[in-house]
Amino acid sequence: MRPILLQGHERSLNQIKFNRDGDLLFSVAKDKIVCVWFAANGERLGTYAGHQGAIWTVDVSPNTVLLATGSADNSVRLWNVKTGECVKVWEFPTAVKRVEFSPDGSRILAVTEKRMGYLGTIVVFDVRYGDGEGNNLNEQTDEPSLKITCEDSKATVAGWSYLSKYIIAGHEDGSVSQYDAKSGEQLENVQAHEPDLQINDIQFSQDRTYFITASRDKTAKILSSRNLAVLKTYPTDTPLNTAAITPKKDYVILGGGQAAMEVTTTSARQGKFEARFYHKIFEDEIGRVRGHFGPLNTIAVHPAGTAYASGGEDGYVRVHHFDKPYFDFMYEVEREQMRR
Secondary structure (H helix, E strand, C coil): CCCCEECCCCEEEEEEEEECCCEEEEECCCCCEEEECCCCCCCEEEEEEEECCEEEEECCCCCCEEEEECCCCCEEEEEEECCCCEEEEEEECCCCCEEEEEECCEEEEEEEEEEEEEECCCEEEECCCCCCCCCCCCCCCCCCEEEEEEECCCCCEEEEEEEHHHHEEECCCCCCEEEECCCCCEEEEECCCCCCCEEEEEEECCCCEEEEECCCCCEEEEEECCCCEEEEECCCCCCCEEEEECCCCCCCEEECCCCHHHHCCCHHHHHHCCEEEEEECCCCEEECCCCCCCEEEEECCCCCCCCEEEEEECEEEHHHHHHHHHCCCCCHHHHHHCCC
């Protein structure tokens, strides 16, 4: 699996995202720039410039018309993917750590930081697409349609469950909450990870009926969106920053690593900077992919399950297109089932 190395950022990566078709890859980093690349060959298509601070998060609408970014400059920006123009800026009192479009693209949520007397919030805006030609995209609403304030522990990440029924959030104290996406009422809260070790990432399965969390407590877990039951646990030996579920094959990919300032000996081996593949069902580690010279901050999987990309503290994005052996690999049990 020879990776394609994407060099477009000068600082560490914060989030990368494939669009729904899987032909484009969006990346954001601490250098205030949003890059978009062709996923097939790693060619850079362009950039979106306008943020004044580190960009923490990015998401692209299901129809690839709009792009949303959240930044340390306390704003969410909405961009026209095709032209690169910024069509809307939503301002907040604190930094925005996560944005995500709902599965049908009609709404977008943003997670804001708890800071300077402000509590962390999850806000939801309705999104308008104009006439479908990309015109009138700048006629967006100013006011959020929903605002959830996190009284207890701030949300660090959040996303939408199946049919946009719930908003699921991961918190700084290691808990996971389920909110009603219409009323904003908290329905469930589960202490999924070790207390006070924050959840750094949450990514959903394709049908959004379950999701995976990555935590500083060195584990990733799969939970059910319906009742937040913990279904699977993947233990590792390093704090995790990101975790993704692969379609097509029953695997999960985890990424993390000790930050350089927390490690006394910094060899790439010591820091454990690999993407780790685990079998989703059996919870066994089945392989690792090396390459980054620093912790992995974000992993995204191609919607068709044919490739994955990782973004690291080293400022590089690596895109791996899976080889044939990846699809052929099976456990004895799985082979048995195939024979039946």
